Amino acid sequence: MLNKTLTIAAIFVASSALAEDVPITGNVQSKCSIHTTTQGVFGTPTINKLSTKGTDGGVNPILRVDTSQAGYYIAKITTPDSFTTSPSLNDSVAWTGDVNVSQVSDVAMANYDADKVIYNNTHEYDLVAAGSTWFEVEATAEYGVDKSLPGGEYVAMVTAECIAK
Amino acid sequence: MVASYSYSYSDVINGRTNNAAANGFNWDMSNVLPPQAGLTVGGIVYRYSVEKQREDELKVTIQNEDKILGGYVLSYTDDWTDKEGSRIVKQYQLPNISIDRIGNGSITQEGTGTVFDPNVGYTYTYDECYDPLSSPECPGYEDAYLAYLFANGLLDLNGPDYDPMQEQALLESLDTETELEEEQAAIDREEEEEEEEENLEKLLSIRDEADELANAFAQQQLLLALNNAILLKPYIETVIAGGIYEDAPELQDKKISDNRRAALRMGLAQDQVHEKIVASQYEGD
Numbered sequence A: 001m002l003n004k005t006l007t008i009a010a011i012f013v014a015s016s017a018l019a020e021d022v023p024i025t026g027n028v029q030s031k032c033s034i035h036t037t038t039q040g041v042f043g044t045p046t047i048n049k050l051s052t053k054g055t056d057g058g059v060n061p062i063l064r065v066d067t068s069q070a071g072y073y074i075a076k077i078t079t080p081d082s083f084t085t086s087p088s089l090n091d092s093v094a095w096t097g098d099v100n101v102s103q104v105s106d107v108a109m110a111n112y113d114a115d116k117v118i119y120n121n122t123h124e125y126d127l128v129a130a131g132s133t134w135f136e137v138e139a140t141a142e143y144g145v146d147k148s149l150p151g152g153e154y155v156a157m158v159t160a161e162c163i164a165k
Numbered sequence B: 001m002v003a004s005y006s007y008s009y010s011d012v013i014n015g016r017t018n019n020a021a022a023n024g025f026n027w028d029m030s031n032v033l034p035p036q037a038g039l040t041v042g043g044i045v046y047r048y049s050v051e052k053q054r055e056d057e058l059k060v061t062i063q064n065e066d067k068i069l070g071g072y073v074l075s076y077t078d079d080w081t082d083k084e085g086s087r088i089v090k091q092y093q094l095p096n097i098s099i100d101r102i103g104n105g106s107i108t109q110e111g112t113g114t115v116f117d118p119n120v121g122y123t124y125t126y127d128e129c130y131d132p133l134s135s136p137e138c139p140g141y142e143d144a145y146l147a148y149l150f151a152n153g154l155l156d157l158n159g160p161d162y163d164p165m166q167e168q169a170l171l172e173s174l175d176t177e178t179e180l181e182e183e184q185a186a187i188d189r190e191e192e193e194e195e196e197e198e199n200l201e202k203l204l205s206i207r208d209e210a211d212e213l214a215n216a217f218a219q220q221q222l223l224l225a226l227n228n229a230i231l232l233k234p235y236i237e238t239v240i241a242g243g244i245y246e247d248a249p250e251l252q253d254k255k256i257s258d259n260r261r262a263a264l265r266m267g268l269a270q271d272q273v274h275e276k277i278v279a280s281q282y283e284g285d
Helices: A002-016 B141-151 B164-187 B189-228 B260-280
Strands: A032-038 A043-046 A049-051 A062-067 A073-078 A083-085 A093-104 A117-119 A122-127 A131-143 A159-164 B012-016 B040-051 B058-066 B072-079 B087-098 B102-111 B114-127
Touching (some): A032 A159, A062 A159, A093 A122, A122 A131, B102 B114
Antiparallel strands (some): A043 A049, B040 B087
């Protein structure tokens, strides 16, 4: 009986010596959000070209980035360099694109375009002011040389990110 | 036991004006806001574009005059100095400024640069029943209407057209006549009773007419007041019961052939009768 009791006690002591991991959970709500305000539409000014420019019969997509904390976020907007949906293409497509601030909610954002950093087809904006900024994106795709684009649906994506510094 | 209820409502309207700066950088608020009593302005949304060189100094101000205290009841300035030109959109909440206070608006600029394509809108709120007289369905309409009638002398029973002494004199004369008739009745009871009955009926009819005259006067005043009150209902409110109205039963066309033998028989029989009738008129000859 004593032994049994000891044994149990020994087991208890051994159990209390085990390591325990206690999780700490928490959520951080992002203070930056992205909204599409205008869907883009390709126009076909020539048989081998797709363009979102209004002069080419298209519609430039517009997206709005809201941030409630000034100076904590960077907006990265990447113009497309390929179609996500298209008919079979057997020649190369030459892509061009641009991003411009079309509207601001604070005068402090007026220099975003002048101060942005461009690399590859990505436009990087330092969101130094709190509020809303509207970005207008242009995209143009030219197909091969003296070749018409095959008939069908064409879809391309603009990628926008809001990244904490 | 009689149960009654009255239907009343009070609707709060929220709205937004059109572009106040559509015709220039200065605008008259009486042309922008609806002319509703009790209207308050609770917000402003403005946007405009700027074209300038970054190093140029430029300040753009959107403001509204204060009609009561002078100066400006709202004023917002954007400093574009050392900034590129862009298009800006801003909105501000306002402490529900009364329509009686918010004055004419303007966009002004100081410095070098071009301000163009402005768009200024105000958000407002008003209660349709701020003035209970605006609709019979507003709460407190009856009290307000009575107050209106009294205030305008439309229910003044002591007015110049009403002489209560006439009514009093009429009653006194009626009393006098009644006494005389009673004296005469003591002389001849039978005649007295008959005459008293007749006179009583006559007197009652006279009093009724006097009351009616007074009522007619009051009614005339009420009708006059109703005619003066502006209450336009351009059409009759009615409800048409919904549902499906099926087509009436139709008889399908079908060929029905003539019975030639019957026609022949009928024709011969009629001919025979006709000849018989014609012949009968010569039977007497």
